[in-house]
Amino acid sequence: MSKYTIRGGNKIEGRLAIRGAKNSILPIIAATILNESVSTIHNVPDISDVYVMIKILESIGCKVKYEDGTLVVDSSNISSMEIDEHYVRKMRSSIIVMGAMIGRLDYTKISHPGGCAIGSRPIDLHLKALKELGVRIEEDDGFIKCYKDKLVGSTINFEFPSVGATENTMLAAVKAKGTTKIYNAAREPEIEDLQDFLNSMGAKVRGAGTNYIEIEGVETLHEVEHTVIPDRIAIGTYMVASAMTGGYLEVDRVIIPHMEPISDKLRAAGCSIEYKENGLVMTPPKIIQAIDLVRTSPHPGFPTDMQAQLMSLMALSNGTSVFHETIFENRFMHCAELTRLGANIKYITENICMIKGVANLHNAKVKSPDLRGGAALILAALTINGETEVSNIYHVERGYENIEQTLRSLGADILKVENLEKIKGC
Numbered sequence: 001m002s003k004y005t006i007r008g009g010n011k012i013e014g015r016l017a018i019r020g021a022k023n024s025i026l027p028i029i030a031a032t033i034l035n036e037s038v039s040t041i042h043n044v045p046d047i048s049d050v051y052v053m054i055k056i057l058e059s060i061g062c063k064v065k066y067e068d069g070t071l072v073v074d075s076s077n078i079s080s081m082e083i084d085e086h087y088v089r090k091m092r093s094s095i096i097v098m099g100a101m102i103g104r105l106d107y108t109k110i111s112h113p114g115g116c117a118i119g120s121r122p123i124d125l126h127l128k129a130l131k132e133l134g135v136r137i138e139e140d141d142g143f144i145k146c147y148k149d150k151l152v153g154s155t156i157n158f159e160f161p162s163v164g165a166t167e168n169t170m171l172a173a174v175k176a177k178g179t180t181k182i183y184n185a186a187r188e189p190e191i192e193d194l195q196d197f198l199n200s201m202g203a204k205v206r207g208a209g210t211n212y213i214e215i216e217g218v219e220t221l222h223e224v225e226h227t228v229i230p231d232r233i234a235i236g237t238y239m240v241a242s243a244m245t246g247g248y249l250e251v252d253r254v255i256i257p258h259m260e261p262i263s264d265k266l267r268a269a270g271c272s273i274e275y276k277e278n279g280l281v282m283t284p285p286k287i288i289q290a291i292d293l294v295r296t297s298p299h300p301g302f303p304t305d306m307q308a309q310l311m312s313l314m315a316l317s318n319g320t321s322v323f324h325e326t327i328f329e330n331r332f333m334h335c336a337e338l339t340r341l342g343a344n345i346k347y348i349t350e351n352i353c354m355i356k357g358v359a360n361l362h363n364a365k366v367k368s369p370d371l372r373g374g375a376a377l378i379l380a381a382l383t384i385n386g387e388t389e390v391s392n393i394y395h396v397e398r399g400y401e402n403i404e405q406t407l408r409s410l411g412a413d414i415l416k417v418e419n420l421e422k423i424k425g426c
């Protein structure tokens with residue numbers, strides 16, 4: 001297994017520009033399936049999840065070229081109606097191709113994605129919405145078969161604003177007959193980015209970013225060129241690295257409103273954040289202030305994808321913080337590993353824990369339990385004198401482009417020890 005060895009103690013500081021958001025590019029790549037033409041996408045991050053999506057597109061007959069952050073997809077010919085189970089097992093979020101496949105074809109078959117380390121992650125809301133659009137669904141032996149008996153606009157009311165279910169519904173509705181109305185839609189910035197991509201290729205979608213999205217079906221789409229929005233979670237992760245190590249950080253290419261739920265908590269921890277045009281400057285806290293309560297919730301609440309990293313920061317705060325994870329039922333796996341590094345964490349319930357700041361963490365060998373949990377361990381290691389080893393880094397590589405090079409460019413002493421390993425993902 002590949003791992004990072006980190007000798008902490010250096011300030012993480014300097015200037016940074018982050019490429020596109022993982023959670024934008026994955027549904028956007030899925031959306032290219034709808035287009036019987038060429039899609040050109042810029043600012044595509046070089047992460048393993050992108051390569052899994054490229055493999056999926058190639059396996060169904062699309063021609064794909066990915067170079068220097070630009071992805072060109074020619075989906076004029078689709079030669080397979082089925083998605084190989086192998087890819088869905090590698091990356092759970094590949095279920096996002098389901099809506100696009102049934103939008104484009106009369107039939108599709110995809111494996112059930114199952115759960116992953118952070119939770120059981122059912123897809124009942126995705127399937128219910130597709131059924132409401134007229135898709136007949138048969139579930140058999142771990143596979144989902146979708147038949148386009150018809151594809152008609154409908155009214156969908158989500159019980160919970162699921163990001164993936166909102167995206168799958170948008171993708172299926174783009175070419176449906178009539179208008180689809182989604183109530184209680186997810187409001188994440190990545191959904192707006194998907195809307196912008198879809199509209200640039202001729203779709204008629206409006207409302208993304210609010211909890212009501214309307215999609216008027218169209219018959220054809222056309223060539224498109226799009227630039228993916230910056231990754232607010234990756235930016236937030238590097239901001240925490242600077243906050244924990246006492247470094248100043250300047251970040252270019254930022255969409256300021258997207259950062260606010262994260263910036264709000266970093267300010268509460270004592271950071272000072274100044275927004276500039278399309279950028280920000282962060283001054284670290286003199287003493288890391290404990291934040292009484294960190295409760296994750298759908299956007300514009302505090303994102304679950306930053307919970308582990310903020311917990312790492314709170315491990316060195318001047319008091320006690322309570323974390324309440326409300327989105328995923330098993331997203332505290334990093335707690336045990338942070339404890340190995342000297343953090344003082346107590347579980348109150350399965351999804352509430354209390355962390356009391358300590359003066360210093362200490363080195364140990366730790367394992368990334370999942371993508372953001374792995375990032376949290378790297379952040380903790382950056383503060384520790386002596387060598388800390390973080391293994392199972394394939395999780396981290398799903399979502400962070402060259403994290404070791406980026407951190408090194410900001411002053412970290414971090415080395416990737418390579419080993420031949422398959423991309424596993426969750």
Ligand SMILES: CC(=O)N[C@H]1[C@@H](OP(=O)(O)OP(=O)(O)OC[C@H]2O[C@@H](n3ccc(=O)[nH]c3=O)[C@H](O)[C@@H]2O)O[C@H](CO)[C@@H](O)[C@@H]1O
Pocket residue numbers: 022023024026093119120121122123124125126127160161162163164165186298304305327328329
């Ligand atoms: C590729 C991508 O964009 N991933 C993001 C997306 O995941 P994802 O799209 O999987 O997240 P959802 O918003 O769908 O899931 C949130 C919660 O709803 C539950 N649920 C979801 C769908 C469903 O049909 N039934 C159901 O019960 C899930 O189990 C989970 O507990 O949003 C999450 C929440 O912001 C982020 O953490 C992930 O980084």
Ligand SMILES: C=C(OP(=O)(O)O)C(=O)O
Pocket residue numbers: 022092093118305371372399426
């Ligand atoms: C949970 C995450 O991603 P995914 O939905 O791709 O597993 C994440 O980005 O933190």
